[in-house]
Amino acid sequence: MKKDIAAGIGIVVFGIILLFFTTNGFTAFTMEQQRVQDLQAQPPEFPDVEVVDQTGESYNFREFENKHVLMTFIYTSCAAACPEMSTNMKHVYELTEGKYFEDDLVFLSISFDTKRDTVEVLGRYAEYFNADAESWKMLRVPDDKELEKLLSVYGVTVIPEGDADYQHNTSFYILNPEGRLIEVLDYKDPETAAEILEKYLREQEEK
Known part of the structure; x- marks a missing residue:
């Protein structure tokens, strides 16, 4: 009986140890969580990539240095997640204090369907969501390798x-x-996203 108990305890302990190492110290219980942790562990980087916004203006992605960025990846002909994601991004935009958009914050919706999402198409998409070209930019990356x-x-x-x-x-x-990528958030919960974004903005303001 004692041997059975000892064996059972040994199996439990082994399982806990195995879980500890396979979940990065109990912090990553899914592949998606591990992916996010790996991304957040990367060195800070604004990639050296040329982008074009909904007005046709071209500039380097590194222009967004020194600002917080709320970013999504979309394609405008999407009939499922993208319209909801953009609608919820607009909700975050409306919940965020306007003063932050002057110097501290920019919203980016980046299309990966550059064949169809021309400047004109992005312009119409931006109009639909009332996204201006200063505080909320709709972007395309003309060069496939840079995309x-x-x-x-x-x-x-x-x-x-x-x-x-x-x-x-x-x-x-x-x-x-x-x-640095500091958060990857559920697009279906814009209220929480707005709260987390404002927390970072206030912290930056207090420095």
């Missing part, structure tokens, strides 16, 4: 489905002014 680089930096997977659809990550990404 791949940008997606890779933020761990975004894009898988074509047929001629016009894609499977892709759907989240709110928050970058700090140094370029």
Whole structure:
């Protein structure tokens, strides 16, 4: 009987040890959580990538240094997650104090369907969501290799489905002014996203 108890305890202890190491110290219980942790552990980086906004203006992604960034990856012909994600991003925008958009914050919606999402298409999409070209930018990356680089930096997977659809990550990404990815948030909970974003903005303001 004692041997059975000892054996049982040994199995439990072994299981706990195994769980500790396979979940990065009990902190990553899913592949997605581990992916996010790996992204957040990367050195800060604003990728050296040329982007074009909904007005046709071209500049380097590094222009967003020294600001917090709330970012999503979309394609405008998406009929499922992207419209909801953009609608909820607009809700976060409306919940965020306007003063932060002057110097401390910018919203980015980045299209990975550059064949269809021309400047004109992004302009219409921006109008639909009342996104101006200063505080909320709709971006495309004209160069395919630079687009791949940008997606890779933020761990975004894009898988074509047929001629016009894609499977892709759907989240709110928050970058700090140094370029470090500090949060990957559920796009279906804009109220929480707004609270977390404002927390970082207030902390930056107090420094």
